[in-house]
Amino acid sequence: MGHYSTLHTHMDGGVLTLTMNRPEKRNALSPVMMDELTRALTAAGNDPVCEVILLTGAGEAFCAGLDLEHLETLGAKTPEEHRLDTERIARLLRTLYDTPKPTIAAVNGAAIAGGMGLATICDFTLAIPEAKFGYTEVKIGFVPAIVSAFLRGQIGDKHARDLLLTGRLIKAPEAFDLGLVTRVVPEAELMQEARGLAKKLLGNSPAAMQATKRLLSEQSDHHLDEEIEASITANVEARTTEDFKEGVRAFLEKRKPEWPSKKQGASSGDQRSGSH
Secondary structure (H helix, E strand, C coil): CCCCCCEEEEEEEEEEEEEEECCHCCEEECCHHHHHHHHHHHHHHCCCCEEEEEEEEECCCCCCCCCCCHHHHHHHHHHHHHHHHHHHHHHHHHHHHCCCCCCEECCCHHHHHHHHHHHHCEEEEEECCCCCCEEEEHCCCCHHHHHHHHHHHHHCHHHHHHHHCCCCCCEEHHHHHHHHCCHHHHHHHHHHHHHHHHHHHHHCHHHHHHHHHHHHHHHHHHHHHHHHHHHHHHHHHHCCCCHHHHHHHHHCCCCCCHHHHHHHCCCCCCCCCCCC
8 A cells, every 4th residue: 555654554454444643733724735645545546455444533533624834824825835735635536536445434533624524525424413514614714615515415405505604513423414424323333333344345246336336426526527627716716815825824822813805895694604
């Protein structure tokens, strides 16, 4: 599988376990980690020994979203750098969505923003009851663009608007009710349940499962390609706004943001976001 600095890989009987291994950062997505996840998923998809991919996180979180250290540097980037950065997360989520092997997320803790994308784009999402999910981007003046392309197809327009516009956090039982979690599992049984599911999948025809996944991808390919491209553009534009710069500063300084667009009256309507 190659060497990775941010992932731990373990192959056992056709099941590849990919563990995001930055527990001190709550497995936040750095550029290196996004590239390594994309590389590992691509390699697994092409590896005849690998039949099922199991994704989880080390420590208390599944994945806390974009790395804050990376967040601090965004304001200094050029538009071209912003686009490359945005394409990196889009490539990762699309690679996960399109991988020919069945994927299982074992959500052991918080799955926020891009981390929620990783957790819920997997074919199966098993989560402990306490796991929190949320697309919190609007709280820092950002646009949850890339994930929205997948989310609307998963839960419909109305529920997607609720999660994306409020930025609220939900626990696994509500995520299950929305159709984003396949099964809520006690923490002590999470990995056992995930491996049990993987073992059941190993009994199916690999060719038939791959053909089924390919069919599902092809059915959504046309609109998904267009939506992801539009999302990349929206994401790049959002990174250059004054609200985003203020949102990141406020987040890192642990204070309430003072939105420039509110002062300027640039946006109409109530801009208050939902609470945690």
